[in-house]
Amino acid sequence: MLKNVCLILLAFLLTLSRSAVASTPTKIEQYEIASEKVTEQVYVLSAAYSETSFINSAIVIGDKGVLLITAQMEPVAPSLEAKIKELTDKSITHIFNPASDYFHYNANDYFKERGAELIGHKALKYTQARTDILFDDYFSMSFGDEVLTAHHTLAHNNAQTIVYLEKSNVMLLGDAFRTNKLVYTGYHGVQGHIDGFNKAYDIANDKTLIVSGHKDLKLFSQRKELKQAGETLSNFARIVGEKYRDGMSVADMTKDQELLDAVAIYPIYRVQPELIKYNISQLIELEFQPVYDIDSKDLQDYEGQYQAHDGNILNVSFNDGLLFVMQEGKFNFALNPLSPEKFELKGRTDSSHMLFHFSVSGQVTGLSPHMPKGSYYEQRIPDLIHKKLSSAQR
Secondary structure, three states, X not given: OHHHHXXXXXXXXXXXXXXXXXXXXXXXXXXXXXXEEOOOOEEEEEEEOOOOOEEEEEEEEOOOOEEEEOOOOHHHXXXXXXXXXXXOOOOEEEEEEOOOOHHHHOOHHHHHOOOOEEEEEHHHHHOOOOOOEEEOOEEEEEEOOEEEEEEEOOXXXXXXXXXXXXXXXXXXXXXHOOOOOOOOOOOOHHHHHHHHHHHHHHHOOOOOEEEOOEOOOOOOEOHHHHHXXXXXXXXXXXXXXXXXXXXXXXXXXXXXXHHHHHOOOOOHHHHOHHHHHHHHHHHHHHHHOOOOOXXXXXXXXXXXXXXXXXXXXEEEEEEOOXXXXXXXXXXXXXXXXXXXXXXXXXXXXXXXXXXXXXXXXXXXXXXXXXXXXXXXXXXXXXXXXXXXXXXXXX
């Protein structure tokens, strides 16, 4: 009898325990958000991800709501939202994603669920970003007394834009510009990145407050620093190319004093010179490794939709002189030809590649992705033959 009572009591206590756990709200991690007032309507916000990592957003306070530029990562969103509520009683009605770096759009869903409209470049269609309004090369909108313009560039990533707030004279460049180190130039290489710097330089003026994606050495930079960053990148790339052609290894280049001197404007390389290895490897991969020469007109023959037997569809498109393989909501990779059949994923240093298949008459009939075992994309890009669809099958 006593045993049965004890069992009943234990079951009752377990039920209470489960109920208590179920009713306890999930703890929301708090992130420190610093704000810098530019005007009555414009603030720059810096979210502290660690003691040394700060990611920048900006807000424009309009008549009926708030425009947030860079949504940040979703765990940060509640803290960011709370900080904005300290600055205004208006809710966040619009989100602008200035690039396809994950931190620009990861919290899109959080703000969408609270009524915000999501805006970004059309290349975001091939990321995991949720969007409502997509634009091509240029976008402009009035928000309260402010005017936001966005100019697409070929710097850093496919969706990179120069965001300019005309009235407050604030420019946001995401990670296409860093104050403490060289950045990844993106598929269009050094020239594409420098063209982006030059476009930003032309839009800005000597009083423009320029904000990078990360708050590194400082929050605001000046126009002349864009010119300096472009010249540094160009000179560094030139020296890397010369040493690579002379047969110097990446390991030796990492310790090369001439290369370290070329990036002297960035103190981080004096403290951690080994960090330069990433920039050297990336430049060699994007700029200096030999590729198989295929005429632009012939590259367009690869364009089309490719479907596997399980229904998975890959799109191949020719844009801005490069061939891309992409899938909506997942990825967008530029391709480097190593032969008419084999294309490596441009900018990656692993064995990722695509194999195209041809008919006896030389027509492209399909492609097969090949991702490294255990890699992030192995499960996301199936290693299956994808047959090229005819226009009637699309």
